[in-house]
Amino acid sequence: xxxxxxxxxxxxxxxxxxxxxxxxxxxxxxxxxxxxxxxxxxxxxxxxxxxxxxxxxxxxxxxxxxxxxxxxxxxxxxxxxxxxxxxxxxxxxxxxxxxxxxxxxxxx
Numbered sequence: 001x002x003x004x005x006x007x008x009x010x011x012x013x014x015x016x017x018x019x020x021x022x023x024x025x026x027x028x029x030x031x032x033x034x035x036x037x038x039x040x041x042x043x044x045x046x047x048x049x050x051x052x053x054x055x056x057x058x059x060x061x062x063x064x065x066x067x068x069x070x071x072x073x074x075x076x077x078x079x080x081x082x083x084x085x086x087x088x089x090x091x092x093x094x095x096x097x098x099x100x101x102x103x104x105x106x107x108x
Contacts, residue, residue, distance in 0.1 A: 004059055007095075011065035016076050019069065029059065037079055045088035061087075064095040 008026040027063035060108050070077040085094035
């Protein structure tokens, strides 16, 4: 992966297996990715997988369309957020707008 910004789109994801598959696809994870929480934490913290850009900024991962999965699987989503927050060599951000999901708890 050579992009500075990459999106993980969770539209249609309904379970942990789907989340792992989507992360593997969108982040272009290696074939050996184990598709479990520990494996996800490991790859998100492996500096060899995430080259920095020309000015040495860490890559930014933007998670889109996450609200439905979070509502459907709140316990899994809580673990996913912990894993994303613990990423040692990436910045992970949740997209709050600009997706097919309208936030119901925000004004406007």
